[in-house]
Amino acid sequence: MKIKNICCIGAGYVGGPTMSVLAQKNPDIKITVVDINQDRINSWNDENLNDLPIYEPGLKEIVNEARDRNLFFHTDVEKAIDEADMIFISVNTPTKTYGKGKGMAADLKYVELCARQIAKVAKSDKIVVEKSTLPVRTAQAIKNILDNTGSGVKFQILSNPEFLAEGTAIQDLLHPDRVLIGGEESPEGKEAIDALVEIYATWIPKEKILTTNVWSSELSKLVANAFLAQRVSSINAISELCEVTGADVNEVSRAIGMDSRIGPKFLKSSVGFGGSCFQKDILNLVYIAKTYGLHEVADYWEQVIIMNDHQKRRFADNIVSTLYNTVSGKKITFLGWAFKKDTNDTRESAAIYVADALMNEQAEITVYDPKVSEERIYEDLDYLGTRSPEENRKLLKVVKEPYEACNESHAIAILTEWDEFKEYDWQKIYDSVIKPAFIFDGRKLLNPKEIKEIGFEYYAIGS
Numbered sequence: 001m002k003i004k005n006i007c008c009i010g011a012g013y014v015g016g017p018t019m020s021v022l023a024q025k026n027p028d029i030k031i032t033v034v035d036i037n038q039d040r041i042n043s044w045n046d047e048n049l050n051d052l053p054i055y056e057p058g059l060k061e062i063v064n065e066a067r068d069r070n071l072f073f074h075t076d077v078e079k080a081i082d083e084a085d086m087i088f089i090s091v092n093t094p095t096k097t098y099g100k101g102k103g104m105a106a107d108l109k110y111v112e113l114c115a116r117q118i119a120k121v122a123k124s125d126k127i128v129v130e131k132s133t134l135p136v137r138t139a140q141a142i143k144n145i146l147d148n149t150g151s152g153v154k155f156q157i158l159s160n161p162e163f164l165a166e167g168t169a170i171q172d173l174l175h176p177d178r179v180l181i182g183g184e185e186s187p188e189g190k191e192a193i194d195a196l197v198e199i200y201a202t203w204i205p206k207e208k209i210l211t212t213n214v215w216s217s218e219l220s221k222l223v224a225n226a227f228l229a230q231r232v233s234s235i236n237a238i239s240e241l242c243e244v245t246g247a248d249v250n251e252v253s254r255a256i257g258m259d260s261r262i263g264p265k266f267l268k269s270s271v272g273f274g275g276s277c278f279q280k281d282i283l284n285l286v287y288i289a290k291t292y293g294l295h296e297v298a299d300y301w302e303q304v305i306i307m308n309d310h311q312k313r314r315f316a317d318n319i320v321s322t323l324y325n326t327v328s329g330k331k332i333t334f335l336g337w338a339f340k341k342d343t344n345d346t347r348e349s350a351a352i353y354v355a356d357a358l359m360n361e362q363a364e365i366t367v368y369d370p371k372v373s374e375e376r377i378y379e380d381l382d383y384l385g386t387r388s389p390e391e392n393r394k395l396l397k398v399v400k401e402p403y404e405a406c407n408e409s410h411a412i413a414i415l416t417e418w419d420e421f422k423e424y425d426w427q428k429i430y431d432s433v434i435k436p437a438f439i440f441d442g443r444k445l446l447n448p449k450e451i452k453e454i455g456f457e458y459y460a461i462g463s
């Protein structure tokens with residue numbers, strides 16, 4: 001079966017970049033990315049490409065090549081569904097904030113809405129691809145909705161989780177470690193799997209395209225994120241031990257990472273992992289385990305989150321205790337707000353929680369981040385609901401220039417590992433801050449020797 005027309009529902013961090021690369025590599029397939037958010041679609045259609053909704057290195061060039069050739073962005077969801085042979089569901093699946101499973105389970109209302117809309121509109125057979133991260137066995141629920149339309153239309157459901165990381169989305173999409181496709185083990189299921197394999201095979205070697213049953217594919221996505229986050233929490237747990245024993249966590253990471261069985265990646269100690277996925281997906285895994293009565297399994301994975309919360313809290317506590325047990329009325333500069341470098345995404349960023357903890361102590365925070373907007377930062381804080389929007393704006397200021405952000409500061413905290421922070425004139429910054437001059441490096445980014453020689457009191461995670 002040769003796919004000619006693809007629709008992707010959801011023009012977010014996954015839908016946008018993924019479909020852009022798919023379109024670039026398959027110029028003979030028409031790909032339409034739809035979203036209910038008109039502003040987002042307008043941004044994707046921004047004529048001079050300066051206002052794309054997502055910042056990812058390399059994305060602009062690919063959108064420029066494929067857009068209006070075989071890649072289209074619009075809001076007419078029903079028309080795009082009707083025309084497509086293959087429909088990707090790439091909508092958000094946040095943690096539930098209400099009802100059963102509140103704070104743990106994935107909220108599948110957007111996915112269900114998509115399934116119902118497909119069921120309503122479809123007049124010809126379709127392959128529906130789960131691109132969103134979903135709890136194991138969600139394909140069954142989607143299938144139930146689709147198979148009960150009475151229209152006679154046949155659907156095949158595939159699971160094709162996305163493993164891209166933000167900031168490196170385009171490179172991850174162009175050169176993935178693997179592509180995972182789960183499908184039914186029937187002849188129709190195999191035909192659907194083959195159709196999707198052919199699309200990826202236009203640029204990815206076939207041996208990297210892994211096909212499994214649907215449930216293994218759905219579960220593998222949650223497990224991959226749980227394992228990755230577990231490594232970060234493991235090294236962060238060790239960072240605290242390093243701080244009290246005189247060991248250095250970078251040296252420990254290097255020493256253990258050279259063991260080929262452990263490997264060197266994802267062993268960078270930090271102020272805590274953030275991002276839209278790790279916490280949400282582990283909570284989801286924990287919830288699924290609990291649902292099946294597997295309490296030891298649930299407790300085991302929950303510990304990854306507990307350690308991460310501890311790491312954020314103790315970073316804030318350390319600032320307070322070092323600044324003579326009070327930060328009330330003191331200016332604390334945050335360098336970085338994004339959850340990692342090279343992205344403007346701030347979801348679950350450690351910076352939000354560290355700021356909130358310090359604002360509870362009446363600190364006056366000034367934030368500089370090269371890519372995150374002022375509006376976004378206030379939205380993140382307001383979302384916590386800890387204090388009124390007016391108080392948030394009173395206690396936290398956002399500036400567009402790093403030296404201005406540091407001027408007359410009592411302490412500088414590095415929350416994101418942006419490369420440009422390393423290049424700053426730290427002597428100039430030292431001259432402009434209140435003494436003693438403190439730096440709290442949540443990313444172990446700066447050179448401790450150089451920074452201390454300038455005169456800073458320098459505290460880094462894990463040493």
Ligand SMILES: NC(=O)c1ccc[n+]([C@@H]2O[C@H](COP(=O)([O-])OP(=O)(O)OC[C@H]3O[C@@H](n4cnc5c(N)ncnc54)[C@H](O)[C@@H]3O)[C@@H](O)[C@H]2O)c1
Nearest residue numbers: 010011012013014035036037090091092093110132133162
């Ligand atoms: N962000 C990542 O790096 C990443 C990586 C891998 C997997 N994932 C998973 O991919 C999924 C999407 O994540 P994201 O970060 O792209 O989310 P996102 O919030 O950036 O984008 C989702 C988009 O879907 C749209 N949407 C929701 N319901 C809709 C509907 N009924 N019709 C049309 N549009 C609708 C929203 O308006 C939004 O623009 C999630 O399940 C996530 O866990 C995310």
Ligand SMILES: O=c1ccn([C@@H]2O[C@H](COP(=O)(O)OP(=O)(O)O[C@H]3O[C@H](CO)[C@@H](O)[C@H](O)[C@H]3O)[C@@H](O)[C@H]2O)c(=O)[nH]1
Nearest residue numbers: 162163164165166232266267268270273274275277339340
């Ligand atoms: O050694 C490390 C590696 C990462 N982090 C932090 O962990 C978080 C997540 O980083 P990363 O995994 O690089 O970014 P994400 O974009 O969240 O990507 C993860 O989540 C995606 C969504 O599911 C998956 O597709 C990716 O494979 C998975 O890496 C960030 O706050 C990082 O700063 C560390 O603190 N130390």
